[in-house]
Amino acid sequence: MRNVDAAGLGIGDDYPPRIMGVLNVSKESPYKPSVFNDPGEAAEYVDRELIDEGADIVDVGLESANKKFEVLSAEDELDRLETAIEVVESVSGDAVFSIETRYHEVAEAALDANFDMVNDICGFADPKMPEVCDARDAAVAKMASPPDLERPGAVEEVDDIYEALSLNGLTDKTIVDPAFGGWSEAKTLEHDRETFHRLREFRGYGQPILVSINRKNFLRSVADRDTEGALPVSLAATSMAVERGAHVVRTHDVAETRDAALIGTEFARRRVREAGDVDVEELDVTTVREAQRHVDRIGGDTDAARQAVVHVFELTGLGPEERGALRAAATETGLALVEGDDGTNVLLVGTPVAFENAAAAAGGVSGALDAALERLAGVVQ
Template identity: 65%
Template sequence: MTTVDAAGLPIGDGHPPRIMGVLNVSAESPYDPSVFDDPEAAATYVDEELIEEGADIVDIGLESANKRFEVLSAEEERARLDVALETIDRVDRDAIFSIETRYASVADAALSRGFDMVNDICGFADPGMPEVCASHDAAVVAMAGPPDLERPGAIDDVDWAERRSPEWAAESDYVDRLLATIEDLPATEKTIVDPAFGGWSDRKTLADDRETLRRLAAFREFDAPVLVSINRKNFLGDLVDRRTSDRLPASLAGTALAVERGADVIRTHDVAATRDAALVGDAFGSVRS
């Protein structure tokens, strides 16, 4: 397994699972505790609620990726970048700062002015993204899925008609198709793979996400670290019949399983508890050793 150096932070086999905490400067983002438009308040949150509780990486989102909202243009994302930049200037503690963006021009501006890495939820749909990240020697997370700036992770070319029960997994090709999209990525030497948990496609089922977690070790075949974002996701909430606010225990169980099955980075809003679960998964797993 290739170890990726993210601005001095090694990610991969032989290193602890890394925790990516989340800050949003987008008012439309659904998780209120992580949303800020004031850089001073945002920096305090990063220092006290993310880094102090164990976040190695802070991922700052400029827009909500929820498909209910209109996709912002690169220019609209750039208009929000100043708040993010002022925030990291005010943070006192040390962490790696990641910018979540689908646009190469936004990534270039962020990396030029203090950010360390990129979280690209559109998996290099902007063809300039790999070159920008390589030119800055920056690590980049590429989410699996067909290259589409408007519809990240939306895999449609699957035989969905075969879905009749949660036991469809043995004959489904969803995860195989997801893996195939990663094979097509124009990856850099510092690419981290994200298996795209969540409702990115209208036809994707909760069982798809469960099967992705079952087969998570398969994503390691690309010789790249794996990032998992499952915090309070619907496929876990459905199993335990809990609403989003009550899904932390399910998320922690999922986190331990994900790390045991090979995840190198866990993206979360619940940093302290997730760190503990990740360390348990790492201690008793064998895939990442």
């Protein structure tokens, strides 16, 4: 996993999770506590409510990305940028300042002033955006989006989200964002839940991952909470996201989110091993699809992904003939079989390929065993 240096702030597996607090200078923003027009008041908020509470990054939004509002032009954003620059100049605390925009002109002006990084909500739909960030050696968060400056985040299926992040490439300092939230009318809560389930796949890019899940509908609906009561579900999801590989968490609830993220990283698997001059990383792979992302990244043999995951299942209530069929199948397919003392319980250990082959080899002995093996072969895909 590549680490990214964002104006001296390390982001990646070698660093603790980073918290991105939010400031809006857009009157349209739905989260009113973070909205300011007066630079002095905004700077005080940033110091007191964001940096002092643990924000490593402050993301400044110039307009609401809510699809019900008209999209501002680059010129309109540049007008608002003047206020944002005043805020940054007035802040006394230490943080990395990120400008949220979709336009390279705005990113360029912000980086040439006092901003440190860019949060591109249109995922390089403006093809000059990566050039601007590269030229200034700036980190850039790239949110999955179609090639359309007026439709940020308007992708639904996980595979499409993953592919959208390839639009116009990646800089060496890109942080990928899978775009959680209702960015399009077609996107459902199930789409977001599926993306969260498959979050580890986005490690296949080899770049740090940013998630923006604070009080999002796909979490609120699980516990039947409104926005005001959704902090607990956000914190639970934050810990899970960090454990699954997220490196930056964007939030309005800085102090609480920081604590949840620290719990997530404390119990995440240790991914990197010290090995002298050779870098060794144990990839966090739990499914064939996750393995496939890494195989694709290095241009390897796609069949290898189906050998990269091992599953363990326990079967109970087997008769002597069924156990005998499994012993024979294990010998033929490389599936490991462990039998219990009482003879009725067995553990099956193997790759998806081994389970598929075992299902074919042991088939026909009984309807119950056929159903069980068919089910297992389906689960491991």
